[in-house]
Amino acid sequence: xxxxxxEKGLEIRKVVxxxxxxxxxxxxxxxxxxxxxxxVTEYCWGKIWAREGLSMKTRSMLNLAMLxxxxxxDEMKIHVRGALTNGVTKEEIKEIYLQTxxxxxxxxxxxxxxxxxxxxxxxxxxx
Amino acid sequence: xxxxxxEKGLEIRKVVxxxxxxxxxxxxxxxxxxxxxxxVTEYCWGKIWAREGLSMKTRSMLNLAMLxxxxxxDEMKIHVRGALTNGVTKEEIKEIYLQTxxxxxxxxxxxxxxxxxxxxxxxxxxx
Amino acid sequence: xxxxxxEKGLEIRKVVxxxxxxxxxxxxxxxxxxxxxxxVTEYCWGKIWAREGLSMKTRSMLNLAMLxxxxxxDEMKIHVRGALTNGVTKEEIKEIYLQTxxxxxxxxxxxxxxxxxxxxxxxxxxx
Amino acid sequence: xxxxxxEKGLEIRKVVxxxxxxxxxxxxxxxxxxxxxxxVTEYCWGKIWAREGLSMKTRSMLNLAMLxxxxxxDEMKIHVRGALTNGVTKEEIKEIYLQTxxxxxxxxxxxxxxxxxxxxxxxxxxx
Amino acid sequence: xxxxxxEKGLEIRKVVxxxxxxxxxxxxxxxxxxxxxxxVTEYCWGKIWAREGLSMKTRSMLNLAMLxxxxxxDEMKIHVRGALTNGVTKEEIKEIYLQTxxxxxxxxxxxxxxxxxxxxxxxxxxx
Amino acid sequence: xxxxxxEKGLEIRKVVxxxxxxxxxxxxxxxxxxxxxxxVTEYCWGKIWAREGLSMKTRSMLNLAMLxxxxxxDEMKIHVRGALTNGVTKEEIKEIYLQTxxxxxxxxxxxxxxxxxxxxxxxxxxx
Numbered sequence: 001x002x003x004x005x006x007e008k009g010l011e012i013r014k015v016v017x018x019x020x021x022x023x024x025x026x027x028x029x030x031x032x033x034x035x036x037x038x039x040v041t042e043y044c045w046g047k048i049w050a051r052e053g054l055s056m057k058t059r060s061m062l063n064l065a066m067l068x069x070x071x072x073x074d075e076m077k078i079h080v081r082g083a084l085t086n087g088v089t090k091e092e093i094k095e096i097y098l099q100t101x102x103x104x105x106x107x108x109x110x111x112x113x114x115x116x117x118x119x120x121x122x123x124x125x126x127x
Numbered sequence: 128x129x130x131x132x133x134e135k136g137l138e139i140r141k142v143v144x145x146x147x148x149x150x151x152x153x154x155x156x157x158x159x160x161x162x163x164x165x166x167v168t169e170y171c172w173g174k175i176w177a178r179e180g181l182s183m184k185t186r187s188m189l190n191l192a193m194l195x196x197x198x199x200x201d202e203m204k205i206h207v208r209g210a211l212t213n214g215v216t217k218e219e220i221k222e223i224y225l226q227t228x229x230x231x232x233x234x235x236x237x238x239x240x241x242x243x244x245x246x247x248x249x250x251x252x253x254x
Numbered sequence: 255x256x257x258x259x260x261e262k263g264l265e266i267r268k269v270v271x272x273x274x275x276x277x278x279x280x281x282x283x284x285x286x287x288x289x290x291x292x293x294v295t296e297y298c299w300g301k302i303w304a305r306e307g308l309s310m311k312t313r314s315m316l317n318l319a320m321l322x323x324x325x326x327x328d329e330m331k332i333h334v335r336g337a338l339t340n341g342v343t344k345e346e347i348k349e350i351y352l353q354t355x356x357x358x359x360x361x362x363x364x365x366x367x368x369x370x371x372x373x374x375x376x377x378x379x380x381x
Numbered sequence: 382x383x384x385x386x387x388e389k390g391l392e393i394r395k396v397v398x399x400x401x402x403x404x405x406x407x408x409x410x411x412x413x414x415x416x417x418x419x420x421v422t423e424y425c426w427g428k429i430w431a432r433e434g435l436s437m438k439t440r441s442m443l444n445l446a447m448l449x450x451x452x453x454x455d456e457m458k459i460h461v462r463g464a465l466t467n468g469v470t471k472e473e474i475k476e477i478y479l480q481t482x483x484x485x486x487x488x489x490x491x492x493x494x495x496x497x498x499x500x501x502x503x504x505x506x507x508x
Numbered sequence: 509x510x511x512x513x514x515e516k517g518l519e520i521r522k523v524v525x526x527x528x529x530x531x532x533x534x535x536x537x538x539x540x541x542x543x544x545x546x547x548v549t550e551y552c553w554g555k556i557w558a559r560e561g562l563s564m565k566t567r568s569m570l571n572l573a574m575l576x577x578x579x580x581x582d583e584m585k586i587h588v589r590g591a592l593t594n595g596v597t598k599e600e601i602k603e604i605y606l607q608t609x610x611x612x613x614x615x616x617x618x619x620x621x622x623x624x625x626x627x628x629x630x631x632x633x634x635x
Numbered sequence: 636x637x638x639x640x641x642e643k644g645l646e647i648r649k650v651v652x653x654x655x656x657x658x659x660x661x662x663x664x665x666x667x668x669x670x671x672x673x674x675v676t677e678y679c680w681g682k683i684w685a686r687e688g689l690s691m692k693t694r695s696m697l698n699l700a701m702l703x704x705x706x707x708x709d710e711m712k713i714h715v716r717g718a719l720t721n722g723v724t725k726e727e728i729k730e731i732y733l734q735t736x737x738x739x740x741x742x743x744x745x746x747x748x749x750x751x752x753x754x755x756x757x758x759x760x761x762x
């Protein structure tokens with residue numbers, strides 16, 4: 001398991017998503033979901049997020065837009081936290097979601113605003 | 128029709144999408160699609176794209192990601208052109224679409240790569 | 255095959271979609287798609303469209319909205335024709351699609367406006 | 382903020398969604414989601430729902446169909462209430478959802494039936 | 509109600525989804541959702557699942573893949589149980605979901621892994 | 636580039652999708668889409684299709700179901716060819732698509748039937 005892609009991915013994943021969250025995901029991995037943990041760590045984080053062509057901040061912004069379209073609340077909350085870590089401001093999250101209202105429709109944007117608010121409340125993020 | 132929001136939207140829309148394209152869309156508007164032209168110009172361009180919280184370049188990047196998830200080829204081609212106009216490089220478009228491969232799935236990313244290539248060919252965009 | 259549901263469905267399907275279109279679909283059916291033709295005729299037309307709780311006009315309107323969300327151009331064009339047959343006016347189609355712009359996003363609505371315009375042009379529908 | 386579109390939208394929104402719900406949404410608005418509240422009120426309600434080409438009842442019916450396709454449970458529950466207010470009967474909601482089963486698939490329809498039942502239970506709606 | 513399609517569908521539905529679950533769904537049916545229960549039993553189970561061209565196990569596998577793409581958590585949990593009943597192993601469910609990661613995107617696959625784990629925990633399924 | 640995963644993926648990809656098709660895709664790769672070609676070959680084919688837990692035939696069947704839900708015509712046609720190569724019969728493709736009619740809705744299934752028929756016509760596949 002301990003290959004280069006996995007190691008690099010693990011490092012970036014911890015920076016963006018949080019060491020505690022990632023440690024827990026790995027510790028809780030069982031025979032059933034272990035290959036998913038590897039796939040996520042290697043491909044998503046080691047292969048794509050590790051690429052240099054876009055800043056981590058931009059990648060986080062893209063994810064907030066995509067996850068609104070994809071309708072995946074759990075991942076959205078994880079990536080709102082990641083976005084804050086990567087320097088996306090609350091103001092910018094607002095702008096991203098307003099733009100999703102136009103392209104993905106209002107119900108999608110409304111859901112994203114609610115999910116982000118939950119994360120802000122959990123993290124006690126002020127303006 | 129000639130309200131402030133419409134005028135502001137029209138100006139931005141022409142800058143991003145191209146004067147020729149927009150003039151044609153407006154000239155071809157008929158009773159059926161005229162209110163759509165207004166909604167697009169006012170709501171999408173005058174209300175959202177006109178906001179200051181994100182750069183035009185960032186807004187274009189978000190659109191390339193969202194339109195991949197939303198599966199709308201015609202709009203994608205229009206916004207690939209717009210992205211180039213707004214300073215998104217071919218390298219950056221590549222990075223955005225690689226990231227969509229992870230989150231939206233490979234078939235979505237493959238379609239977007241093909242559509243962008245068509246635009247590059249039409250515009251004779253080199254590296 | 256010649257059961258009651260199929261017969262009832264066939265009749266309604268011909269009224270809404272057009273006798274010529276349906277005859278052709280049935281004549282062109284082969285071993286591969288024959289069970290689909292039956293499912294469509296019985297389940298969609300004989301079972302649901304035959305129900306009395308909504309007018310045919312309302313059912314057509316719902317379809318224009320749903321097919322915008324579902325992103326299925328071929329079916330949309332068929333159901334724009336069906337909607338006209340069922341008494342949905344060009345004005346009402348415009349209103350339906352404007353409403354989809356809000357809920358499904360602008361790219362979805364733009365595509366539907368284009369598809370309906372194609373049908374109007376093919377049928378030489380004036381205001 | 383107090384422009385014509387916003388005022389008109391606010392009025393219609395209160396009629397359809399309920400005064401209590403809307404007052405609460407506006408009171409709870411903060412710097413983060415305030416522009417969303419405005420966008421919803423002005424564009425969705427002031428611009429589209431205010432149009433005369435379709436009855437409020439028909440607009441509600443379209444929403445029940447679209448939101449089934451779009452898979453947005455929170456908005457669905459709000460619009461089931463709105464539909465009842467706009468005169469859509471429980472019988473008609475049943476018919477709309479049965480039609481979504483055909484076009485959006487059974488899992489989508491099953492979810493909508495469950496969500497509407499929750500609203501009926503909350504509102505103690507009988508036949 | 510007691511037609512051949514319904515009877516055949518009811519039998520298969522009980523085998524796959526579980527007698528207790530189906531009895532409860534039918535007992536809880538009211539005027540509102542009764543026609544949905546019939547549609548599900550007759551068309552989904554009596555018409556399609558009853559066909560001989562694919563094994564029940566293969567049909568269950570297809571559902572796990574489709575429901576991942578369709579993003580319907582309640583139906584997914586029901587069909588994870590059904591898949592186990594139809595002989596799909598935990599190992600095979602893992603493989604199916606890993607494949608969805610590629611085609612539907614990682615967030616879709618992550619959600620499915622979580623939902624299946626919940627079912628395994630509820631049923632105390634070991635390796 | 637010439638790593639183990641890429642080599643293994645390339646081999647499987649050629650078997651399933653066809654040597655000619657894959658050679659052409661690789662020869663036509665340019666700076667823009669080269670990393671996509673690698674991602675597809677390594678991640679999709681070398682990492683997932685290479686896994687032993689499911690037969691190639693089953694993987695092809697899952698793809699036909701998923702791609703119906705995902706609404707990606709180009710990929711569908713490629714994977715209908717791949718399915719035939721992997722031993723999925725025309726009869727089984729019919730059964731898979733009939734099942735998608737129930738879960739993804741009729742318009743999705745109708746599109747898939749049409750796309751597969753195009754492939755059969757191109758390949759002159761008889762019963």
